[in-house]
Amino acid sequence: AQTVTQSQPEMSVQEAETVTLSCTYDTSESNYYLFWYKQPPSRQMILVIRQEAYKQQNATENRFSVNFQKAAKSFSLKISDSQLGDTAMYFCAFMNLDDKIIFGKGTRLHILP
Amino acid sequence: DGGITQSPKYLFRKEGQNVTLSCEQNLNHDAMYWYRQDPGQGLRLIYYSQIVNDFQKGDIAEGYSVSREKKESFPLTVTSAQKNPTAFYLCASSIVDFNTEAFFGQGTRLTVV
Numbered sequence: 001a002q003t004v005t006q007s008q009p010e011m012s013v014q015e016a017e018t019v020t021l022s023c024t025y026d027t028s029e030s031n032y033y034l035f036w037y038k039q040p041p042s043r044q045m046i047l048v049i050r051q052e053a054y055k056q057q058n059a060t061e062n063r064f065s066v067n068f069q070k071a072a073k074s075f076s077l078k079i080s081d082s083q084l085g086d087t088a089m090y091f092c093a094f095m096n097l098d099d100k101i102i103f104g105k106g107t108r109l110h111i112l113p
Numbered sequence: 114d115g116g117i118t119q120s121p122k123y124l125f126r127k128e129g130q131n132v133t134l135s136c137e138q139n140l141n142h143d144a145m146y147w148y149r150q151d152p153g154q155g156l157r158l159i160y161y162s163q164i165v166n167d168f169q170k171g172d173i174a175e176g177y178s179v180s181r182e183k184k185e186s187f188p189l190t191v192t193s194a195q196k197n198p199t200a201f202y203l204c205a206s207s208i209v210d211f212n213t214e215a216f217f218g219q220g221t222r223l224t225v226v
Binding site: 009 | 154
């Protein structure tokens with residue numbers, strides 16, 4: 001069975017700093033998708049970024065980028081120039097070939113003014 | 114506008130009663146999902162369905178039941194067998210081509226007293 005582990009339950013950084021959220025996963029499959037979702041206080045789940053396992057190039061979306069290490073089964077999220085609006089819960093997720101999507105327990109990120 | 118609608122937003126039930134949470138989508142997505150969110154537990158998969166009239170158990174299916182009679186609808190019944198039903202429930206959908214993320218509804222907060 002696939003598992004997703006987020007080892008940082010909570011983090012705080014100053015506005016404009018860079019922060020990295022960690023995620024590791026376990027699977028025996030060679031092809032899959034990985035995602036980072038943001039859940040602000042409204043509790044609406046918002047996709048931040050996605051990565052295809054067969055693509056070696058790390059995905060980037062504006063201030064958000066990932067460091068995907070397939071051999072290590074690691075998928076960290078880097079937020080550059082952090083903003084107050086980035087304060088939220090962040091979930092790492094794994095999707096397998098059967099479209100099953102598994103989430104980690106989340107990291108609560110606080111951006112401090 | 115296309116999207117996923119969960120209703121109601123808040124739901125109260127007495128212990129021992131079954132309750133059904135509604136999830137409807139007009140995105141023409143094939144796959145639909147139900148997750149339960151508890152503090153510190155992240156999102157845990159209850160059931161998911163890739164096609165009409167078929168569904169698979171997730172990691173915490175005990176005490177829950179689902180049906181998928183229409184592509185647009187994936188209702189979740191929380192039965193009296195579920196020991197701790199009070200939680201926040203999220204419904205999601207995605208295209209079944211292993212190429213897109215899941216889109217989420219706004220959630221239903223179920224409180225059993």
